[in-house]
Amino acid sequence: MVHINVLDPGASPLDYYGYELRxxxxxxxLTQKQLGQIVNYTGSLVGQVETARKLPTQEFSERCDAxxxxxxxLSRLVGLVLRSQLPVWFQQVAELEVRAAEICSFESGMVHGLLQTRAYARAVLGAxxxxxLDDRTEVRLARQRILEVGDEPPQLWLILGEAALYQDMGAGTSQIMHEQLDHLLGYEDSPQVNIQVLPFAVGPHAGMTGxxxxxxxxxxxPIVYTEGYGQGHATANPDTVKDCSLRYDHLQAAALSITxxxxxxxxxxxERYGGHPVA
Structure with a gap:
């Protein structure tokens, strides 16, 4: 007799996904093996997803839906599944990203998670x-779908410290950074994603506190979100929102234009990472 794991679909989004897939x-x-052959994955992986032992990916979900x-x-469920795998302290910001009409973010030393490439995200998460690491990277990249789906995706304004353009990412830095910077350039003409660099030459600026x-x-x-090591803090305090909004205005004024x-x-x-933009 074959013993099949009985999932409680109410236990977690991952359990619910596995229950629905089965x-x-x-x-x-179809057997697990037959479905795996159709979607070009192993039957074993299908079984692991069905029993909540393996995270599904967006690609896997789309293939299974078809x-x-x-x-x-499954494609609708996978976003919820992946967000549920974020650290508890970060799940709040993922929900804010989903609900927001506009996101104004300042990052001093690295590219914002919503714009990271797979290799860059993997390097950051694996430091x-x-x-x-594969699952954690997939979870981070899943957040980026808010920029691609929905009737009204959020307007993203990103001010990026120049230091982020030069940060060494370990083995394969040149390739990782070339790909990452090229990815940022892909938004150059986007009306939805706006990227400004805060140059070194500005000196002391309104974002020095982080x-x-x-x-x-x-x-x-509106809500202001700040982050420390292993914890995040969100607040709708009007004074804090007013102060941070004013600081953002000053940062935008000091930053280079989008062009x-x-x-x-x-x-x-x-010059630093070689080559030319990838076509």
């Missing part, structure tokens, strides 16, 4: 801890 697969009359005729069910983000919503008060920022990013990419 239910839809069995309704289609194979099982689920009308996008001290390489456990479950990175932060301001989230604005269609009908709720000049792209010019600097391109120059650093070509």
């Amino acid at each position: 239910r839809k697969r069995e309704a289609a009359g 194979a099982l005729g689920t009308d996008g069910l 001290l801890d390489k456990k479950q 990175p932060y983000s301001v989230y604005r919503f269609p009908s709720d008060p 000049d920022s792209a010019r600097l990013i391109r120059r650093v990419m070509e």
Whole structure:
């Protein structure tokens, strides 16, 4: 007799996803191996996802939806699943990103998570801890879908400290950074994603106390989010929001224009990391 793990679909988003995948697969009359062959994954991986032992990816979900005729069910669920795998203290900001109409963020030393490439995200996340690095990277990249889906994705304003353009990312730095900077350049003409570089030459500036983000919503008060080691803090305190908004205005005024920022990013990419933008 084959013993099948019985999942409680209410235990977690991952359990619910596995439950629905198994239910839809069995309704289609397919074994795990047969579904795996159709979607170009192993039957073993299908089984691990069904039993909540492996995180599904967006690609896996889209392929299974197509194979099982689920009308996008798994593709809709996977975002919730991946967000649930974020550290508890960070799940709040992921929800803010989903709800926001506008995100204004200042990052002094690294590229914002919403704009990181896979290799860059992997290098950042693996700096001290390489456990479950593939899954953690997938979870981070899943956040970026808010910029691609939905009727009204958020408007993203990013002020990036020039230091982030030069940060060594360990083995393969040139390739990782060339790809990352080229990715940023891909937003040069985007009306939705706006990137400005705060140059070294500015000297002391309004963001010296550290990175932060301001989230604005269609009908709720704005929220300021700051982050430390292993913890985050969100507040709607009007005085804090007013102060951080004013600081952001000053940072935008001190930063290079969007056009000049792209010019600097391109120059650093070509001179420091070699080559030309990837077509």
